Amino acid sequence: MRASCCTKLDGTWVPVAANVSGQPLPVTQLRVARLIIDSDTYRIVDRSYRVVDSGELRLDEAAVPCALDIIGLEGPNAGKRMRAIIELDGDRLCVCYDLEQQHRPRTMRPLEDQLLLSITYARARGTVGADAGAGASATNA
Numbered sequence: 001m002r003a004s005c006c007t008k009l010d011g012t013w014v015p016v017a018a019n020v021s022g023q024p025l026p027v028t029q030l031r032v033a034r035l036i037i038d039s040d041t042y043r044i045v046d047r048s049y050r051v052v053d054s055g056e057l058r059l060d061e062a063a064v065p066c067a068l069d070i071i072g073l074e075g076p077n078a079g080k081r082m083r084a085i086i087e088l089d090g091d092r093l094c095v096c097y098d099l100e101q102q103h104r105p106r107t108m109r110p111l112e113d114q115l116l117l118s119i120t121y122a123r124a125r126g127t128v129g130a131d132a133g134a135g136a137s138a139t140n141a
Contacts, residue, residue: 009037009059013093013121020099020117021110027119035121042070053077067104068095091123 013035018025031052034045044053053075060067063085070082083104084097096108096118110116 008088009057009093010039012036012124014124015119016122017120018118021115025117030119032119034124044075051075065107070097093121093123095119095121 015027015030015032015035018027018030031046032044033047033049036043036045037057040057040059042053042055042057043051046052051074053072055073055075055077056071058069058071060069065085065087068084068086070077070084072078072080072082081102082097083102084095085105085108086096087094087108094108096105096116098105099115099117101114105114105116108116108118
């Protein structure tokens with residue numbers, strides 16, 4: 001999760017698992033059907049293929065765990081900044097943020113008083129980023 005993490009995030013991501021504070025949440029209940037990340041921007045596409053949220057991403061690769069600020073520009077999160085942490089493992093991306101607080105989670109596991117949303121995405125087949133480390137370049141749930 002260091003030097004080339006930014007380019008490795010580029011592409012289209014599909015939610016495959018989710019939980020709220022450790023309790024499973026069916027991905028069919030999520031608004032997001034696709035998360036599209038292109039450089040420092042994101043778009044959330046719903047199941048009707050409409051962009052329902054978009055904005056900017058600010059990644060802090062030096063932070064442990066890797067920190068991601070999600071800044072809404074259009075949609076229900078316009079004007080909001082969500083402070084998340086991420087884990088990237090090949091073609092799996094896990095994004096975790098606190099639903100009630102303005103604080104960044106310290107870990108993917110909630111503390112007793114935290115309401116964390118964690119969404120695991122799989123890279124959609126044929127999208128850019130899977131081989132971004134080899135020089136290719138090109139998504140709140």
